[in-house]
Amino acid sequence: MGKNKKHASKAGFEFFSPGTPSVSALLDLYSFRIPAGFPSPAEDFKEHTLDLNDYLIRNKSATFLVKVTGTSMEGAGIFDEDVLVVDRAAEVSDGRIVLGVLNGEFTVKRLKINGERVVLLPENSNFNPIEITNDTDFKIWGVVTFCLHKL
DSSP states (O other): OOOOEEEEEETTEEEEEOOOOSSOOEEEEESSOOOSSSOOOOGGGEEEEEEHHHHHOSSGGGEEEEEOOSSTTGGGTOOTTOEEEEETTSOOOTTOEEEEEETTEEEEEEEEEETTEEEEEOSSTTSOOEEEOTTOOEEEEEEEEEEEOOO
8 A cells, every 4th residue: 555654643643644555556356255164266256456545545635544552442343553544534423433532632432422412432341431521622533434453
């Protein structure tokens, strides 16, 4: 996906902007699903190629990458040191996972909107939900669209 430009880190988060690739990141995409069992020969099923830039990034000028620290979103499959793809142009709505700034600190949480009530929900029972009130300093920076982590 090209060379990423690293930006300053804040509150344990490292921000990156997707690099402009000099060569497309095209990989073969196969037209069948792989069972987690007996292997199958695959070369005859190659469908086409997949450019990871096109797959992961819908709004190139509004998208950035951020490295996560912490464990509050493990139930959503977001782990310490994962890289999130965040789209500032994506629609913010109930149930989406968002990157926001809460009282001057970055946080990643699931957004719960119920009428006028807004709550940031962690996905780990060791953390408490955070209700956003008129007295809360909170801004949404973008919607998390993908999570990248090593297996």
